[in-house]
Amino acid sequence: xxxxEDALTRMIAVLKQPVDIGPDLTARxxxxxxxxxxxxxxxxxxxxxxxxxxxxxVRFGPLGALATAAGIAAIALASQRxxxxxxxxxxxxxxxxxxxxxxTQFVLVAKEAKAVSLVGDFNDWSLxxxxxxxxxxxxxxxxxxxxxxxxxxxxxxVDGTVWRPDPEAPAAEDEFGRPNSVLTIGGS
Amino acid sequence: xxxxxxxxxxxxxxAGEPEIYAQLVDRYRDRLGRYALRMLGERxxxxxxxxxxxxxxxxxxxxCDPERFGAWVFGILVNRCRTHAARRARTQARIVTNDAAxxxxxxxxxxxxxxxxxxxSWALEQLPTEQREAFLLKHVEDLSYDEMEVMTGARPSALRxxxxxxxxxxxxxxxxxxxD
Numbered sequence: 486x487x488x489x490e491d492a493l494t495r496m497i498a499v500l501k502q503p504v505d506i507g508p509d510l511t512a513r514x515x516x517x518x519x520x521x522x523x524x525x526x527x528x529x530x531x532x533x534x535x536x537x538x539x540x541x542x543v544r545f546g547p548l549g550a551l552a553t554a555a556g557i558a559a560i561a562l563a564s565q566r567x568x569x570x571x572x573x574x575x576x577x578x579x580x581x582x583x584x585x586x587x588x589t590q591f592v593l594v595a596k597e598a599k600a601v602s603l604v605g606d607f608n609d610w611s612l613x614x615x616x617x618x619x620x621x622x623x624x625x626x627x628x629x630x631x632x633x634x635x636x637x638x639x640x641x642x643v644d645g646t647v648w649r650p651d652p653e654a655p656a657a658e659d660e661f662g663r664p665n666s667v668l669t670i671g672g673s
Numbered sequence: 674x675x676x677x678x679x680x681x682x683x684x685x686x687x688a689g690e691p692e693i694y695a696q697l698v699d700r701y702r703d704r705l706g707r708y709a710l711r712m713l714g715e716r717x718x719x720x721x722x723x724x725x726x727x728x729x730x731x732x733x734x735x736x737c738d739p740e741r742f743g744a745w746v747f748g749i750l751v752n753r754c755r756t757h758a759a760r761r762a763r764t765q766a767r768i769v770t771n772d773a774a775x776x777x778x779x780x781x782x783x784x785x786x787x788x789x790x791x792x793x794s795w796a797l798e799q800l801p802t803e804q805r806e807a808f809l810l811k812h813v814e815d816l817s818y819d820e821m822e823v824m825t826g827a828r829p830s831a832l833r834x835x836x837x838x839x840x841x842x843x844x845x846x847x848x849x850x851x852x853d
Contacts, residue, residue, distance in 0.1 A: 489844040496793050496847060500813045506706035510720055511698045514727040523691055524734040602826055609729055611752050612826020645827045 588629045589670065591639075593617060596624030598643045603628055605639030605668075612642055638665045680739035687734060694734075698727050701743060705750050711809050712754040713761075714798055722757050726750040748824045751806065758802045796846035800839055803827075807835035808843070 591603050601617040607630065608614040617626035638657050641649040650656060654666035679700070685693045702723065709719035709726075730737070730746045737745045797805055810816045810824065811832070818829035825832065 489848050492847040493840060493844055495789070496796070496843065497812045499789060499793055500711055500797075500809070504703055504707040504710050506702045506720065506723065508699070510702050510706070510723060510727075511695050513724050514698050514731075515692070515695050517724070517728045518691055518694055518731050521728070521732055523689060524687060524731060600828070609733065609749055609752055610756070611748060613748065613823050642826065645831065 589632045589668070590627055590629045591617070591641075593626045593641050593643075593649070594624055595626055595641075595643055595649075598624075598626065600644055601626040602642045602645075603630070603639060604642055605665075606637045607632060607639070612645065617641075632668075632670050634670045637668045637670070639668055640665045679742040683734065683737065683739045683742050686731075691731075694731055697742060697746075701746060702727075705747060708747070708809060708814060709750060709754055711797065711813060712805060713757060714794055718757060718761075722753050723750065726753050729753070744820070744824075751810070751824050755802060755806065762802065792847065792850035796843050796850060799846055800842055804835045804839035804842065807832050808839035811836045 593601055595601055598619075601619075602612050603615040603617060604610045604612060615628055615630060617628045619626050639651070640663070641651070643649055648663050650664040651666035651668075654668060657665045657667045679697065682693050682697050686697075705726065706719060706723050709723050710716060713719050713722065726746065726749050730749050733749075797808075800808065806825065807821065807827075810821045811818075816824070818832050821827070821832050822829055827835075
């Protein structure tokens with residue numbers, strides 16, 4: 486066992502040795518960067534798109550009807566009025582696909598979940614970039630994401646491992662065969 | 674992986690000086706390259722993923738906390754490596770499934786196994802992607818479990834288990850590689 490531990494320690498030391506990637510990599514990156522648009526400071530912060538001050542309305546359908554047998558369902562929402570998070574009163578059903586640029590609220594009903602994150606083209610499919618917040622008691626998870634016009638693929642990841650598409654959004658599939666959903670934000 | 678200089682450079686890029694981005698790439702390419710190389714095994718793959726990571730980071734730069742550029746771009750790399758490894762596993766799944774035992778035996782018992790690096794590369798490659806990722810982040814990149822959680826989206830308890838299993842697996846694999 487001691488020999489095995491020593492081998493592991495030596496292995497870690499080898500793996501920690503520096504790697505020289507070289508300046509060619511920087512040159513290749515910059516060649517692509519020069520073709521890309523200059524990344525602007527958050528474009529939603531311009532006065533006409535000051536989304537966190539704009540008022541929005543949360544609209545979505547009856548939550549009970551959305552729950553699957555597994556207790557998990559999801560809807561993506563276009564939002565246009567501040568201050569109504571994932572409440573359940575006075576809601577009207579809305580299209581799953583948001584039509585309006587700006588803040589888009591994603592809501593997932595997952596009563597048994599301990600953590601939910603939103604992954605998609607807009608966050609490089611990062612499991613950690615866009616966690617959903619749980620509303621007290623009702624198993625509703627939500628997050629609001631500012632989105633510019635475009636077509637996005639997205640999915641929810643429950644408890645870090647369970648990949649869930651949005652049942653009401655058009656379906657897609659990524660290159661690994663995982664089910665995703667498509668969200669289209671219309672142009673202005 | 675933080676620093677005022679990163680923040681200043683990043684703000685200059687966002688203020689309209691894209692060429693400054695090269696300094697950020699220079700600053701992180703070797704550190705990130707080491708992870709990509711250890712994770713993917715092949716240098717060409719590692720450089721491709723690294724290039725893709727820096728370009729993606731540039732396009733999303735406005736979303737980066739200027740004080741945390743290093744950790745942020747590392748998070749993108751971890752994600753891209755995972756994606757690349759999954760794609761590769763998918764395309765090679767049939768071969769690996771059919772030839773797993775022979776492939777392991779042939780490498781482990783070949784003349785090359787005497788080279789420590791070959792044995793290490795082979796052993797790492799045998800680990801499931803999630804275990805390899807957790808092991809490298811913990812023991813090579815020296816990240817805390819909290820930092821790893823932010824980077825991978827997995828809970829610390831799950832990450833601890835992956836590291837534990839990776840260590841157990843590597844001990845056995847290394848013993849196998851040097852046995853003969």
